[in-house]
Amino acid sequence: MEPQVVMEPQTADAPAWLIVVILVAFPVFFIAIWSGVLFLLSRLAGWHRLAQHYARGDRKPTGHYVSGSSGKVGFTNYNQMLILHFNQEGFFVEVNPLFKVGHKPLFIPWSEISERRTVNLLFAKLEKLSIGRPKVGTISLPTKVLDSIAKEWQPTVS
Secondary structure, eight states: OOOOOOOOOOOOOOOHHHHHHHHHHHHHHHHHHHHHHHHHHHHHHTHHHHHHHHBOTTOOOOSEEEEEEEEEETTEEEEEEEEEEEOSSEEEEEEOGGGOTTOOOEEEEGGGEEEEEEEEOSSOEEEEEEETTTTOEEEEEEHHHHHHHHTTOOOOOO
16 A cells, blocks of 8 residues: 655745735725725716806805715715705805715806705605706605705795
8 A cells, every 4th residue: 555645735935015005996996986986976966067056166155064974865865974054145065075086076056946846755855956057967855855945045936
């Protein structure tokens, strides 16, 4: 009988430079993908189009402040990501700083709301606001948020 030779599996240690490259490349890759997705969403949802007409510019947000609100721009949900300010002239909309890529802050004058209609979703009641004359896009905000500010400012839709 011949003696059996037992071969143990060999493990190759990764070179140190490869580990460093992975540790550096992963965050860069993740940030690039994150930014790309946010940029694409702003274009697909219509935020970019609204920003072309209603960018806040240098105007400072004033008025009744609501943070962490949910809403929709076009077909895209912004769950607990919106920062809103309401005043007599209109309302400011921006996203949480982690989601700002491609999302310029907006100011929508009340006079630019061409239509307002109530939309019932599964667990929420939203007011869908058509923005612009002619329509540039839509923003849907919770009915309870708009009702809470209606006591101070009556947004008119003509």
